[in-house]
Amino acid sequence: MPSERYLFPHRHLLGIQPLSPQDITAILDQARAFEEVCERPEIKVVPALRKRLIVNLFFENSTRTRNSFEIAEKRLSAEIINFDADTSSLSKGETLMDTALNLESMRPDLIVMRHAAPGAHALLARHMKASIVNAGDGAHEHPTQALLDAYTLRQRFGRLEGLRIAIVGDIRNSRVVRSNLWLLTKMGAQVTLVGPPTLIPRGLQDTWPEVKLSNDLDAVLPDQDAIMTLRCQFERGTGAYIPSQGEYARFFQLNAERLRRCKPDVAVLHPGPINRGVEITSEVADGPNSVILQQVTHGVPVRMAVLFLLCNPHGEQVP
Ligand code: NCD
Numbered sequence: 664m665p666s667e668r669y670l671f672p673h674r675h676l677l678g679i680q681p682l683s684p685q686d687i688t689a690i691l692d693q694a695r696a697f698e699e700v701c702e703r704p705e706i707k708v709v710p711a712l713r714k715r716l717i718v719n720l721f722f723e724n725s726t727r728t729r730n731s732f733e734i735a736e737k738r739l740s741a742e743i744i745n746f747d748a749d750t751s752s753l754s755k756g757e758t759l760m761d762t763a764l765n766l767e768s769m770r771p772d773l774i775v776m777r778h779a780a781p782g783a784h785a786l787l788a789r790h791m792k793a794s795i796v797n798a799g800d801g802a803h804e805h806p807t808q809a810l811l812d813a814y815t816l817r818q819r820f821g822r823l824e825g826l827r828i829a830i831v832g833d834i835r836n837s838r839v840v841r842s843n844l845w846l847l848t849k850m851g852a853q854v855t856l857v858g859p860p861t862l863i864p865r866g867l868q869d870t871w872p873e874v875k876l877s878n879d880l881d882a883v884l885p886d887q888d889a890i891m892t893l894r895c896q897f898e899r900g901t902g903a904y905i906p907s908q909g910e911y912a913r914f915f916q917l918n919a920e921r922l923r924r925c926k927p928d929v930a931v932l933h934p935g936p937i938n939r940g941v942e943i944t945s946e947v948a949d950g951p952n953s954v955i956l957q958q959v960t961h962g963v964p965v966r967m968a969v970l971f972l973l974c975n976p977h978g979e980q981v982p
Contacts, residue, residue, distance in 0.1 A: 718746055
């Protein structure tokens with residue numbers, strides 16, 4: 664729970680970059696309180712956002728994130744509108760800004776948006792009174808994913824500081840990795856990015872100088888507390904950067920043999936959706952070291968915490 668003097672200082676959640684370690688801790692602590700609500704045997708609802716109107720605007724595909732936000736909103740008793748981009752006037756050529764300003768005229772309190780254009784959220788935030796929450800913007804940021812990853816790691820290891828985490832795979836196209844780089848470096852974790860040279864863009868160490876880079880997964884594995892595998896984003900052209908899926912798997916797939924090189928209690932993460940048999944085998948994804956479904960479970964209280972703190976900067980005990 665945030666301390667009495669602490670005030671969550673943000674109106675929007677555009678990314679992890681603007682958050683301080685204290686803000687991140689406040690969200691994770693608030694999520695802990697909401698996890699108790701989600702784990703109740705019967706009524707898993709609190710009135711915290713009663714009468715608040717939230718618009719979910721998803722311009723890109725989503726399974727976990729969209730449902731998780733919607734469940735979080737329902738658990739907080741908010742009123743919800745789901746905007747369907749396919750049946751909206753966007754298909755008649757309306758611009759994003761016009762769509763947003765028209766929605767704004769209906770006075771929503773919060774807009775949760777996924778959009779392919781990095782910067783779309785910041786644009787809306789500049790022009791709108793509603794709080795904007797980034798649910799993924801192109802290859803830029805996906806802040807609630809990094810927060811739920813951090814929540815899962817903190818629950819498993821009791822801390823983030825000093826944890827050794829390898830993030831493996833399609834670094835080039837992943838917004839998940841960028842939000843995680845901000846979060847994990849701010850919280851003092853030791854991050855190693857692993858992948859073929861073609862999937863690790865130049866210049867990352869200009870922004871995150873403390874992060875290590877490697878092309879040798881087998882050498883990195885034994886030291887790690889957690890391995891975060893990333894989806895090969897074939898819809899964003901990853902196929903052009905690897906010789907073949909089989910060749911990629913030969914060097915970078917997390918499989919049972921590679922898991923044996925790791926610490927016995929290593930945590931295996933993946934943001935989903937999984938390309939089974941490419942970046943990770945089913946044996947590992949469904950095995951005892953995997954926390955992949957726990958990540959999904961934690962997405963709900965973490966998103967409840969974000970929505971709640973944006974509307975109630977003081978934080979609050981859960982009734
Ligand atoms: C990710 C996304 O959409 O950015 N998935 C998610 O939100 N859980 C990762 C991905 O698509 O690979």
